[in-house]
Amino acid sequence: MLNWTRRDFIKAGGASLASGLAGAPFVASGAARKARVVVIGGGYGGAIAAKYVKRLDPQIDVTLVERNKHYVSCPFSNEVLSGERDIESLTFDYQGLAARDIRVIHDEATAVDPVRKTVSLKNGKALEYDRLVVSPGIQFNWKAIEGCGPEMEKTMPHAWKAGEQTLLLRKQLEAMKDGGTAIIVVPPAPFRCPPGPYERAAQMCAYFKHHKPKSRVLILDANTAMSKRPLFEQAWAALYPGMITWTPASNSGKVLRVDQSKRTLVTEFDSYTSDVINFIAPHKAGQIAHIAGLTDAAGWCPVDPFTMESTKHKAIHVIGDASAAGDMPKSAHSAGSQAKATAAAIVAAINGQTAPNPYYVNTCYSLVAPDWGFSVAGLYKADGDKIAAIPGSVVISPTDVAPFTRKEEAAFGLSWLANITAEAFS
Amino acid sequence: MRKSPLLSIVAFCGVVAASSPFAAEINIVGLANTCNSCHGMDGFSAGQANPSIGGQSADYLNKVMREQRSGERYSSVMGRLLKSYTDEEIAALADHYSRQEWRAAVQERQLRLSLRGKRVHNMVCKKCHGAKDNKAKDETIRLGGQWAGYIQAVLNRYVDPKYQRPSDEMAEAVNSLSPEDIEAVSHFVASNK
Structure with a gap:
C-alpha cells in the first residue's frame, strides 16, 4: 500500500502503536479484573484520578473512598460570599463516577498499611489495593499559631473548605454593621489557592459596595508576596477604591497569637479585632497522609515528580494539595493535572510498562467582579527530583488591556469551571 | 501551513x-x-x-x-x-x-435572533464559510454546533483594532456588523448543525 492517504497512515500507525503507546486504552485480557486501584479523597484530584484510571484501562477495578456524599467546589466559592452565586451551583455528587463503573464508598479512610497494601475504613472493613492514590487535600495546623484550635471554625470561619464554612462566613458578613472591617488572615505559603485570599477580599467588597458601602476589608498576611499582585491591586483600585488594605508580613501583618475569647489577633506590633474574622490557619497535608506515614517534616508528601508516587512508600501516589509538588501551586487545576499523570503512570505500571512523560499544567482564574477576571497559567515538568516550572511559562494576564478582555477572562473562568467539574464529576 | x-x-x-x-x-x-x-x-x-x-x-x-x-x-x-x-x-x-468526534453544543434556538442571523450570514459570511459551516475542512473553523458565546467573542475581537487579528478579510467583513448583528449571526451559525 504505497498510496496511503494521510488518514490511513495514521490509522494504521495508531493501531500498530496502540499497545506500545502509553496512555492508550488497553485491550481486555479476560473477564477478571486485572488490578485494584483505591483512591482516597473525592475532590478534584481524587475524582479525576479515579476517572482517568478507568478511562485508560476499563479492566482495572477502581474504588473511590470519600467521606461526603457531595463535593462543594472551592474554586468560585468566593462568589458565594458576594452573593453572586449560591452554593448549590458549586455542589456535585458522585453518581457520574459511579455510572462509569467506579465503586464509590462514602466512608472515612482511617489507616493505610503500605506493606499489606490495605486501607482501613471507619466502618471496620478494609480494602485491598495494588495501587493507592491519596488525595486528601489539606488540614489546618492549629498548633502553628498560639491560641488557635479547631473550635475557631465556629467563630472565625476559614471558609477554606467550601460548604458550611462558606455559608457561615457569608452569614457573618450579612450580620456585620455597615462601617465595619472584615479581616482575612492569610497563612504562610505554601497554602491552597494562592490568589484566593485576594480574590476573596474583592468579592467581600462586591457585597459591601452594594449593601454596606462604608465597610472595609483588612488582609493580615503571613507573606510578603501576593499572587497576581499587579492585577489585584489594579482591580481593587478600580472597583473598590480605598476599601481594601493589605498588610503583609513585612509590615507586621503576620498573626502570631490569637485570643479567642476577646477575638483578638496579635501581630508583631499591632493587635486587631473584628466581628468578622476569616481565619485561614496554616496548612498541612490531610490527616490520612500523616497516618499513612507519607509526610515529611514540613507536613507535606514528597513524591517522585515523574509519577507522583510517594518517596516514603511504594505503590502509593499522593496528588493535589497534600503533595509537595515542587513549583506547582496548590490549585484544583494542578490537582487534576497531577491526577492525569498519576493515572497514566498507574495504568502503565499495572500493565508492565514504563510511565509515559507527565505533562503538568496549571490554569487559575480569579474573578474580582462578575465581569472582571484574570488568570495565571503555567507549564511544569518533572526535572530531576522535583516538578519544576518551565522557564518563562508561568505568566499572569497583562494589566494594560481593555475592559473587554477582563470580561472575556471572567467568561473563560466560568467555562473552565464547567469543564473541570464535568471532567471530575460527570 | x-x-x-x-x-x-x-x-x-x-x-x-x-x-x-x-x-x-x-x-x-x-x-x-x-x-x-x-x-x-x-x-x-x-x-x-x-x-x-x-x-x-x-x-x-x-x-x-x-x-x-x-x-x-x-x-x-x-x-x-x-x-x-x-x-x-x-x-x-x-x-x-x-480525530475526535465533533459533538454539537446543546443550545437553545431563538427564532427571531436566528432569522436576523441568517440574513447577516447570507450577506457577509456565506461567501467564504459556505452555507452550512458544519464540516471540518482546510484551515477554516467548523462553526455549526460551536458555542455561540465563543463565536460572538471572537467576532467582537475582529471589531476592535486593539486585538491582533490574523485575517484582514475577516476584519473587513466583521467591521460592517453592528453588535446586534454579531450576536444574531453567532447564534445562527452555532445552531446551524
Whole structure:
C-alpha cells in the first residue's frame, strides 16, 4: 500500500502503536479484573484520578473512598460570599463516577498499611489495593499559631473548605454593621489557592459596595508576596477604591497569637479585632497522609515528580494539595493535572510498562467582579527530583488591556469551571 | 501551513523532539489530556466561552495555535501556554483533536435572533464559510454546533483594532456588523448543525 492517504497512515500507525503507546486504552485480557486501584479523597484530584484510571484501562477495578456524599467546589466559592452565586451551583455528587463503573464508598479512610497494601475504613472493613492514590487535600495546623484550635471554625470561619464554612462566613458578613472591617488572615505559603485570599477580599467588597458601602476589608498576611499582585491591586483600585488594605508580613501583618475569647489577633506590633474574622490557619497535608506515614517534616508528601508516587512508600501516589509538588501551586487545576499523570503512570505500571512523560499544567482564574477576571497559567515538568516550572511559562494576564478582555477572562473562568467539574464529576 | 499532516505523523510516531522544554518525547494522550480541563473531555466543551476543539480540522487547529503562540492572533491564556510548545507538539495536538468526534453544543434556538442571523450570514459570511459551516475542512473553523458565546467573542475581537487579528478579510467583513448583528449571526451559525 504505497498510496496511503494521510488518514490511513495514521490509522494504521495508531493501531500498530496502540499497545506500545502509553496512555492508550488497553485491550481486555479476560473477564477478571486485572488490578485494584483505591483512591482516597473525592475532590478534584481524587475524582479525576479515579476517572482517568478507568478511562485508560476499563479492566482495572477502581474504588473511590470519600467521606461526603457531595463535593462543594472551592474554586468560585468566593462568589458565594458576594452573593453572586449560591452554593448549590458549586455542589456535585458522585453518581457520574459511579455510572462509569467506579465503586464509590462514602466512608472515612482511617489507616493505610503500605506493606499489606490495605486501607482501613471507619466502618471496620478494609480494602485491598495494588495501587493507592491519596488525595486528601489539606488540614489546618492549629498548633502553628498560639491560641488557635479547631473550635475557631465556629467563630472565625476559614471558609477554606467550601460548604458550611462558606455559608457561615457569608452569614457573618450579612450580620456585620455597615462601617465595619472584615479581616482575612492569610497563612504562610505554601497554602491552597494562592490568589484566593485576594480574590476573596474583592468579592467581600462586591457585597459591601452594594449593601454596606462604608465597610472595609483588612488582609493580615503571613507573606510578603501576593499572587497576581499587579492585577489585584489594579482591580481593587478600580472597583473598590480605598476599601481594601493589605498588610503583609513585612509590615507586621503576620498573626502570631490569637485570643479567642476577646477575638483578638496579635501581630508583631499591632493587635486587631473584628466581628468578622476569616481565619485561614496554616496548612498541612490531610490527616490520612500523616497516618499513612507519607509526610515529611514540613507536613507535606514528597513524591517522585515523574509519577507522583510517594518517596516514603511504594505503590502509593499522593496528588493535589497534600503533595509537595515542587513549583506547582496548590490549585484544583494542578490537582487534576497531577491526577492525569498519576493515572497514566498507574495504568502503565499495572500493565508492565514504563510511565509515559507527565505533562503538568496549571490554569487559575480569579474573578474580582462578575465581569472582571484574570488568570495565571503555567507549564511544569518533572526535572530531576522535583516538578519544576518551565522557564518563562508561568505568566499572569497583562494589566494594560481593555475592559473587554477582563470580561472575556471572567467568561473563560466560568467555562473552565464547567469543564473541570464535568471532567471530575460527570 | 500545509506542513501539518507530515509533522503530525512524525509526532505521532513518538520521534524525539529535542527542542521541547516540556518533554523529550511526545506522549500525545498525556499531552492532549491537559486540554480537557478547559476544552472538555475529548475537546467537547461544557462551557460556552471555551470552544469545542474535538472534530475541528487539523489544519485549522494547527494554524490557530501557531498564530496564538506567535501573537499574530489574540488570545488570553492560550498564547501564554503555547509559548513553551514546539511545532511538533502543536501539530500532534491538532492531529489528535481532529480525530475526535465533533459533538454539537446543546443550545437553545431563538427564532427571531436566528432569522436576523441568517440574513447577516447570507450577506457577509456565506461567501467564504459556505452555507452550512458544519464540516471540518482546510484551515477554516467548523462553526455549526460551536458555542455561540465563543463565536460572538471572537467576532467582537475582529471589531476592535486593539486585538491582533490574523485575517484582514475577516476584519473587513466583521467591521460592517453592528453588535446586534454579531450576536444574531453567532447564534445562527452555532445552531446551524
